[in-house]
Amino acid sequence: MNFPLFDPPPEGVAPLQPRTKKDQLAQKLLEMIYQGLLRHNDTLPSERDLAAMFSVSRETVRAALASLAEQGLLAVSHGAKTRVLRSETQLQTCARLMPALHSLDIGRYAIEQVFETRQLIESHIVRLAAARVTPQDIEALQRMLDQQAQLFSEVIHFQLADKAFHQKLADIAGNPLLARYAEELYAYGLFFRRELLEGACLVEDSYREHQQIVAAIASGDGDQAAAAMVQHLDSVLALSAAER
Incomplete structure (x- = not known):
């Protein structure tokens, strides 16, 4: 199943920022990967802990992680901690998925x-x-x-x-x-x-x-x-x- 990183906006509308809670959480994690706070092989907190941190449901966390994993930015496997995948290729993916990150240099x-x-x-x-x-x-x-x-x-x-x-x-x-x-x-x-x-x-x-x-x-x-x-x-x- 393909998980888009950000849900598409209504036709003719270009939002200034992600629209859904899933999008917002995905953006936060994407920024942390791009800026180097989250580095290659870093492990993320559990779904439950991430949900508590960001005041969202576990389903929202799961969807955000899945969207980033689909783009090759996270390694998600059942029974193991979610790991960050950060390389030059992944950084290019970050920039492609969210061009506004260039302004965060x-x-x-x-x-x-x-x-x-x-x-x-x-x-x-x-x-x-x-x-x-x-x-x-x-x-x-x-x-x-x-x-x-x-x-x-x-x-x-x-x-x-x-x-x-x-x-x-x-x-x-x-x-x-x-x-x-x-x-x-x-x-x-x-x-x-x-x-x-x-x-x-x-x-x-x-x-x-x-x-x-x-x-x-x-x-x-x-x-x-x-x-x-x-x-x-x-x-x-x-x-x-x-x-x-």
């Missing part, structure tokens, strides 16, 4: 510029989130933190959870345009992030900073949430600069 921007812009956008995102958060959102964020706490020794899996966490904050803020810019900026930093995860004790620090962000949002304190986000991104930038 990390070499085009200095990392300081990326993080300055992330601070501007994501501090406003969490400020909005503090004003708009619901009890259900707070419960979802706490579940994400609980999951992150179990991933200190699984740094790549933690990074997947980290991406889902930042996306959830943008969703709570309720501004799709801000969310789109935040996601693109996050993608710019994936190459540096992989190097950090392998070379520094970043995971537990990120988890504690995530806790501070969630606590501020839950209390409705937008200023504190923004300050916590700026501090979080400052920490990541400082380590990034030290590792280069």
Whole structure:
């Protein structure tokens, strides 16, 4: 059976981003492969864990993985962990399937510029989130933190959870345009992030900073949430600069 990477849009419509949850998850994983966060032979979390990370059903995860496997980007087999297949051929496949990835070339921007812009956008995102958060959102964020706490020794899996966490904050803020810019900026930093995860004790620090962000949002304190986000991104930038 053939699984298209992205479901076709209605006739005459060219969407700016993938339309379905399956498409969105496939795009997230595709970006991580293209940018080098997910590398050859890396294993992905289980379907259940991916579903929890990205707040989707296991059926959605299964369809997204199948679409990427159909394109030769993942090795999926029953009873074994899903593995990443990343080579020059696969990178060309990524670029063919999603031409917009060319705009995510990390070499085009200095990392300081990326993080300055992330601070501007994501501090406003969490400020909005503090004003708009619901009890259900707070419960979802706490579940994400609980999951992150179990991933200190699984740094790549933690990074997947980290991406889902930042996306959830943008969703709570309720501004799709801000969310789109935040996601693109996050993608710019994936190459540096992989190097950090392998070379520094970043995971537990990120988890504690995530806790501070969630606590501020839950209390409705937008200023504190923004300050916590700026501090979080400052920490990541400082380590990034030290590792280069």
